[in-house]
Amino acid sequence: MTVDSAPTPGPLNPPAAGAPPAADLADPAELRVSPLELFFDLVFVFTVTQLTDSLAHHLGAAGLARVLVMLAVIWWMYDAFIWLTNAMPPTTHPRRGLLLLGMGGFLVISLSVPHAFEGSGVAFGWAYLLVVAVHTGLFAAAGVEFGPVLRMGLLNLVGAALVVAGGYLQGTVQLLLWMLAFGLQFAIPYLVDLPSFRLRSGHFVERHGLVIIIAFGESVIAIGVGAGDTDLTGTLVATAMLTLGVCVALWWAYFGREDDEHAVRFMAGLDDARRNHLAVRIYNLGHYALLLGVILFAAGAKTAVAHPTGTLGTAEAGALAAGVTLFLAANTAIRRTLGLTPLLPRLTAAVLAAATVPLGTGVCALAQVAAVLAVLAAALAHEELRPA
Template sequence: MTTDLIDSAEQETLRVSPLELFFDLVFVFTITQLTASLAHHLDGGGLLRVVIMLAVIWWMYDAFIWLTNAMPPTTHSRRGLMLAGMAGFLIISLAIPHAFDGSGVVFGLAYLFVIAVHTGTFAASGVDLGSVARMGALNVLNAALVVIGGYLEGSAQLSLWAVSLVIQLSTPRLVGLGEFTIRCGHFVERHGLVMIVAFGESVIAIGVGAGDAPLTAGRVSAAVLMLCVCLGLWWAYFGHGDDERGERALAELPARQRNFAAVRIYNLGHYGLLLGVLLFAAGVKSAVGHAGDQLGDAQAWALAGGIALFLAADTAIRRAIRLGPLLPRLCAAALLAVTVPLGTRLTALTQVGGAVLVLGLCFGYEELTARSAPASAGTVQA
């Protein structure tokens, strides 16, 4: 976000700073921690906990993207506050493995600290103080629920943290979002870099899954095929310059409509993308290490379901900015369910190969149709 004091030239020239890239290193650790937590508790309860933790963390992490969009870290004081926020996210990440059995309070207090840094910094950005105050109050309420939940256990903790998510979803309508103005180039680029971080976690998961086991032909094949899947996810997000086309489409909207579209596409939509990557990465760890073995139901569904969720979320984003085609990706997401029996009844390597085939057919078909009917630049649905 920026204030109305920012002129159009600044809106086009602001780009991601090195400090923001440094800030993303903590998010790498966050994704790694969430993936490890899900891989160790790959069941309904473990998935629900990761769904909630990712939503809570992503809400404030994305809020810092809006913050640096409004106040680029160009002074020592702003950089110091960014580093303070970075320390808070690091503590949150350290608390992830035991957030529901002992570290919930630490998680919540670090979350409260991050909110205090974010709100205090935003107050000096020039945005209407009433909007900042409402935003800060709602975020503090969220943090209070997270802290209180940290003192509880089981369903009580989950319930309080879930209530905080409901408040988060209501926040954009309550804070006066029209007071904020987005520099689209920086905003879109920043989210693209977050996705690169997430894809990097999938690559790391390949190495972790292989471990120090002998590099048999099956494991090497599985690792290469997994990398092909990662490439497919990258292509789904960046192929044909979709990020640049999204930027142009977002910039064409009036300020108020642009802000709500940004929340819908880059906060909620990218949450779905990140969750899909997490699921896929959790499945990768089992598939690479046991390439010639059958997978359990949970591992096979995580592998296929993560890719399918990513494609579904990506399709929703593309629909919002009117980019096509959409049907091939939805069909691919559905077809991935067919790969699950390949993993549970044959081998992990067979399932990964099936997933690569599905993605190859999807994007191959898109390429053929794109040559005959080039896609338009797109406009965002208000």
């Protein structure tokens, strides 16, 4: 949650006591993502990899439920750090040090993901509590009104307490407590004075775009893991290239028509209340769905590349198709909210991608991947060729 610019300190506008450094008060359009934020994002690469691997090894209802919940609680706080660095750029050594401490907390969370429901939930919970404490402490010094920051911090601490308690209890009770923490996230934006956290739209949109690129990197990693050390046959190379083609098509769906630049202009034109609530809908909830779609696709793609001429199990073929379908559906909903068109080609592609499951289970993995890519290519080509 972020602070827009105030009048530049000078002879006619002396800085208030306790005000943020002058570097924080620059034109919001000039705030760019810092190298430390990019470094911070490297931990999220590992998080997405861990979640994908966990899902691939437990590709059933229970495994999916666990990944849904873990991704939700992790993404809530990770996104909260995007709001934080938007409000208070890491321009001083104390800020950088605390941000790196939070980065360490996310690393421990990621390390504990594979066995979070089998004994590592305690480490997950305490690292999560550390992340919440660092975030709240830094936000308290960001120049935002103390009341909203206090309420936000206390509510996040309640969520962290549920995660910590669940880690000690394990099993179904653990899942239920973590689901309660997940549910609390929907209420928090309405329980704090959200307009107090003013956004710098350019930085905010750019940061979320970089997170999506990082998530696509997991799909590329899945291709490599799936191929392993097997011989590079023509079929394997073809499947790997087609899978990469699907990643490129999803990238194009997000970035290819300069939707991010439109999003910056659209959000900058809103008042604080509408902009912030829209930011929660699009960049927390909407991007949660996008990330989950990438994880599902990567989990299915890993098996597809490993066995290109063999048939896939229903779970693997379903994950591959569902990932693309969910990503397109979420992307279409976001574009509709931003007033972008067309929408029908992507919705049609989402439905057709879901229909490719029988190809994976009845023909071979290569056939399903090729069909998914063909559907995406047709939809995106139609958008490019249609009259403006």
